[in-house]
Amino acid sequence: MPVMVDGLRMPAIVAGDVALEICNTRAAWADYGVTGVESHEYLHSYEHVAVWARHAGLLPDLARAGAAEGERVLRRVLEFRRAYYLALTGGDPDWSLLSRYAREYAPGLRPTGETTAEWDYGDDAERPLRAIVHQAAGLLASPGSTEVRACAGAGCGWLFRDPRGRRRWCVMAVCGNRAKVARHAANHRPPA
Numbered sequence: 114m115p116v117m118v119d120g121l122r123m124p125a126i127v128a129g130d131v132a133l134e135i136c137n138t139r140a141a142w143a144d145y146g147v148t149g150v151e152s153h154e155y156l157h158s159y160e161h162v163a164v165w166a167r168h169a170g171l172l173p174d175l176a177r178a179g180a181a182e183g184e185r186v187l188r189r190v191l192e193f194r195r196a197y198y199l200a201l202t203g204g205d206p207d208w209s210l211l212s213r214y215a216r217e218y219a220p221g222l223r224p225t226g227e228t229t230a231e232w233d234y235g236d237d238a239e240r241p242l243r244a245i246v247h248q249a250a251g252l253l254a255s256p257g258s259t260e261v262r263a264c265a266g267a268g269c270g271w272l273f274r275d276p277r278g279r280r281r282w283c284v285m286a287v288c289g290n291r292a293k294v295a296r297h298a299a300n301h302r303p304p305a
């Protein structure tokens with residue numbers, strides 16, 4: 114479900130855990146790698162990553178990068194996101210890639226000041242990547258990772274925290290309704 118932020122199309126924030134939101138920057142995970150499903154991707158440029166990181170609450174302000182560096186960071190964010198998504202959904206992630214990212218981008222990060230809610234992610238172009246990897250590593254290392262569920266909506270796959278095992282949809286009004294409409298259509302199809 115898109116919302117507009119700073120003139121860019123961004124995913125709604127629905128996961129109930131800031132560490133999971135990066136997984137919801139694309140939809141239709143089952144179609145990953147299939148060409149022609151471009152509209153399911155939200156992160157098209159470094160600017161999208163920077164605006165999204167602030168929108169999701171990972172960074173307090175906009176990260177900036179030169180063109181070449183921005184492109185490199187974007188590619189890394191997408192590479193890490195794919196392995197992280199697989200790790201959370203019982204897939205077959207590249208664990209050595211995940212651990213390489215954790216070592217490189219989230220080694221011994223510290224809170225910046227009085228509160229533990231703010232972390233020192235540096236001030237260069239890699240800030241969003243550090244924030245993403247740090248949050249992800251924290252979730253993967255915690256019992257909370259067993260509370261992660263994927264939306265049951267066709268072509269969705271967004272993730273959210275579901276501690277009580279009752280939630281089925283990322284957004285009831287979107288994926289829940291779509292499923293209801295599809296069921297209704299199937300039940301009222303004229304006999305062949």
Ligand SMILES: [Zn+2]
Binds near residue numbers: 264269270282283288
């Ligand atoms: Zn959904």
